[in-house]
Amino acid sequence: MKFEIMRHRLLDGLNVVMKAVSSKTTIPILTGIKLEVTEKGLSLTGSDSDVTIQTFIKSEEDGEQVIRVIEEGSIVLQARMLNEIVRKLPTSDVEMEVKENNQTYIKSGKSEFHIIGIDPTEYPLLPEIQDDSLLIIGSDLLKSVVRETVFAVSTSESRPVLTGVHWQVKDGELICVATDSHRLARRKLILENPPEDEFNVVIPGKSLNELSKIIGDSSQPVYIVITSQQVLFKTKDVLFYSRLLEGNYPDTSRLIPTEYKTIITMNSKALFQAIDRASLLAREERNNIVRFSSMEGNQVEVSSSSPEIGNVEEEIKISTMEGEEIKLSFSAKYMMDALKAFDGQDIVIQLTGAMRPFIINAVQDNTLLQLIVPVRTY
Amino acid sequence: MKFEIMRHRLLDGLNVVMKAVSSKTTIPILTGIKLEVTEKGLSLTGSDSDVTIQTFIKSEEDGEQVIRVIEEGSIVLQARMLNEIVRKLPTSDVEMEVKENNQTYIKSGKSEFHIIGIDPTEYPLLPEIQDDSLLIIGSDLLKSVVRETVFAVSTSESRPVLTGVHWQVKDGELICVATDSHRLARRKLILENPPEDEFNVVIPGKSLNELSKIIGDSSQPVYIVITSQQVLFKTKDVLFYSRLLEGNYPDTSRLIPTEYKTIITMNSKALFQAIDRASLLAREERNNIVRFSSMEGNQVEVSSSSPEIGNVEEEIKISTMEGEEIKLSFSAKYMMDALKAFDGQDIVIQLTGAMRPFIINAVQDNTLLQLIVPVRTY
Known part of the structure; x- marks a missing residue:
């Protein structure tokens, strides 16, 4: 050479x-x-x-x-x-x-x-992968899909399959789901060129994070080849192979409530920043819990307290509220992770009381869903 | 309040x-x-x-x-x-x-x-310091003086006084010396407004590093008040107090050779970069040693080798060389620290054989001296 x-x-x-x-x-x-x-x-x-x-x-x-x-x-x-x-x-x-x-x-x-x-x-040989059936997704779209879901994977090895993101291709749609059983992120994407076969695989979260760092922000296509043990992402210059996780991914659809008692629309950025501030006092406590309550006059209150440090309250204007008054507590970190995925958009939060999972969607767009399980404090 | x-x-x-x-x-x-x-x-x-x-x-x-x-x-x-x-x-x-x-x-x-x-x-009260006798140094000059010396302090607590920089004010001059006994940095500064008293103190290296981060790059004056236990640096908005180190600082003047057998002038940046490269192979070894040898045709060679990784050689043009041929080895880190203090200037290296300390000055300016003790390998 x-x-x-x-x-x-x-x-x-x-x-x-x-x-x-x-x-x-x-x-x-x-x-x-x-x-x-x-x-x-x-x-x-x-x-x-x-x-x-x-x-x-x-x-x-x-x-x-x-x-x-x-x-x-x-x-x-x-x-x-x-x-x-x-x-x-x-x-x-x-x-x-x-x-x-x-x-x-x-x-x-x-x-x-x-x-x-x-x-x-x-040096080990590359996996042999035949690319007869392909998904094609633009780089920037693929990056969004990863960013909006991968943070919700489990970091615990007690159920290894939950450390990955479930990718399912069915009826011309890609559905990506990640959950650590306290929260769930789901992104649906209608495929422009759906493959003939259906797929059902779990890609390690770590691999998707690395992939995100490599693919550019362009709209250049990424060709995705899925086999039973490997997935290959191909761009113009790079081949990115990842092993897949073994085991059946749980059926998560039944975790998502279908009826709600309270529906709030508000801006995701305003809520994110208020929770970020409230979590400063919650940080020292286990789980970093903040409280969220509906108030009179189209407002919600975000608050937190710690006996040793003090307490914080903040009122935030919301756009609309329908249904019952609500008071609940949740992990500031989980909520901030979920809100970040909406990138400052206006959101709809749908709740069913203090102890039932609640979900968040964008106002204009139903392709992304974030679910969070509240924490008992009230 | x-x-x-x-x-x-x-x-x-x-x-x-x-x-x-x-x-x-x-x-x-x-x-x-x-x-x-x-x-x-x-x-x-x-x-x-x-x-x-x-x-x-x-x-x-x-x-x-x-x-x-x-x-x-x-x-x-x-x-x-x-x-x-x-x-x-x-x-x-x-x-x-x-x-x-x-x-x-x-x-x-x-x-x-x-x-x-x-x-x-x-809350503890601030030390009481009477500012009847002052040193006045511009911020940028003070930062240089610190940068050119503080890296050479000892990190070992076995002789605590060596973890500080020795500041001596005498005959209208400030002399700053730091050494860890393998190398020494000395900066002299003629004071524009010398104080009446003489001073002889050791300021912790850690304090000087923190001070550097706080004072700006302007030519605004810094007022320095020295007492027996504390030093105070005063700028327009900030008071910076540091305790002083106890104990007598060793007499370092006799460490510096006064006669040399080889004198080389060359650019500090070219030498720095060559040592930086050579040290890549030396890194895994204890002490990170590189070799330096004079060559024919106004060149020096920087080299390094490691039995497990490989070897590297590089020839560098020098400006002039007087006296005997020289071959010696030194710590890449110590040499790079010393060269950095010259900020790309042309330098004079004065040596006396493979086992005697050698010194570096700027060609144009004798206020800064760096001394390094070689390592035995030849």
């Missing part, structure tokens, strides 16, 4: 695949990045065995020569080290060459490194 | 005094900030008993009313909590009032907090 490459392009590629590399891995070769160069360009692969990311840097792009390939070949180099070296090299070009015994020579200006590499044939 | 204040002014003041507040203190009242309001304005005080910071917000500034004082008084409130509350309040004005039992009412818009305060008479 021998090639020259524009330093910033190599660095950009490394930064993408580094996201899959964990320093905590028990498989030593996975602390490395695999580089493989052919006439067409350089592919970089990083993996922690749950998530694998591959990116491809073309030799020529828009008529500009990015890589000059002198000899095809491949090598595995320690990821963090390689990234730091490339970041600190003195000139805008890098020369790399694998010599005998996987010894790798890296040169830039007058700086010369000889790094001990690892035999690339020992 | 009752007053109204512009929220961002209160927040700016809190952010300054918060720098002295430690959550690790064993004195509970020092987790709080003392607020004291008079007709003239609001003073805020924070302390961790080593460092005390006081700032004063004037009621009126440049014809603008910053504070409306309704009743004079004082209170101590939990620092982190108060800071977060003020940061998150909804409007640009804050109303504060102390009610019975130190209960403190904070209001902004429709948000109302009742916080349990602490009796302000229990």
Whole structure:
């Protein structure tokens, strides 16, 4: 293997695949990045065995020569080290060459490194995935879908399947659900090009968070291939593989009440900020609980108190209220997470008394639902 | 106590005094900030008993009313909590009032907090310092003096006096010295208005680091008052007190060689970057050692190797070299710390063989000296 490459392009590629590399891995070769160069360009692969990311840097792009390939070949180099070296090299070009015994020579200006590499044939192969059935979603839309649901996954390993987001494709619709049994987030998306098959998989929350960091905010399509054990997200330059979680995801539809006694419409940002303030006093307490009560004159009150610190009250104007008066308590964190997903929009909160789950939707749009189970304090 | 204040002014003041507040203190009242309001304005005080910071917000500034004082008084409130509350309040004005039992009412818009305060008479008094003898140094110059020396203090408590910077005022000159016995930094400064008395004190490195964060980059004067146990730095708005370290600072002048066998002039930035790169391979090893050798043709070589990772070499052009050939090894970290103090200037390195301390000065300016003790490897 021998090639020259524009330093910033190599660095950009490394930064993408580094996201899959964990320093905590028990498989030593996975602390490395695999580089493989052919006439067409350089592919970089990083993996922690749950998530694998591959990116491809073309030799020529828009008529500009990015890589000059002198000899095809491949090598595995320690990821963090390689990234730091490339970041600190003195000139805008890098020369790399694998010599005998996987010894790798890296040169830039007058700086010369000889790094001990690892035999690339020992690097795990990528999962084989046939892409005959595809979901296609724009990058920015995919990012929203992830952002609006993934925070609600469980962080406890007691029911591993709840640490993932349930993705179901059915009747031309994608339904994403996450729950940790105290709250639930559900996002529905009508697919423009629905696949022929139905799917029913659980994608680890951690993988979706990593995916979000990699895909851009553009409307470029992401091609999603789902198999029984793996999901692959393909963008123009990046292949992102994640294993799927095993086990049946619980039926969550029956958790969502269908009738409500109180319906409040208000702005999500005003409510978020008031809860953020009230939670300052609740923070020291277990669970970080705030109170929420309807008031006369189209207002709600958010309040919190702690015997050792003090108390806080705040009245917030609402748009409308229908039905019974309501007083309940909930986790400030859960409520703030849910409200953040509405990004400042006006929302409808539908409640059924102090001890029943309540739900939140956007006023204009029913595709996103957030459910929270209140906490007993009244 | 009752007053109204512009929220961002209160927040700016809190952010300054918060720098002295430690959550690790064993004195509970020092987790709080003392607020004291008079007709003239609001003073805020924070302390961790080593460092005390006081700032004063004037009621009126440049014809603008910053504070409306309704009743004079004082209170101590939990620092982190108060800071977060003020940061998150909804409007640009804050109303504060102390009610019975130190209960403190904070209001902004429709948000109302009742916080349990602490009796302000229990808060430690500021050290009494008479300012008959003063050093006066511009803020930016003071910051440089600190930056160029403080990194070299010892982090080990085995000789506590070495965790501070030795400040000596003598013959119209301020001499600042820090050493951890493996390296030494010395900065001399001719005082424009030298005080009548001589001084000889050791200021904790930690205090000087905190001071640097607070004083601005302007050329505004800082008034420095030194007593036997305390030093006070006074700027327009802030009083910064630090305790001094006890014990005699060692005589460091005899550590600095006076004759040299090799003199090299080169650019500090080029050398810094080469060592930064070489240290990537040295990092895993104990002490992070790099090699430095003079070469033919007005060059030096910086290199490093690690049996498990590989090796790196880099040649750097120098301006001039006089005297004997040299080969030695040193800590990459110590050398990079020292070079950083020269801020990219051209430097003179004066050496006396592989095992003797060497020194660095700027080419144009002899006020700053950095000394490093090499490590035995050749």
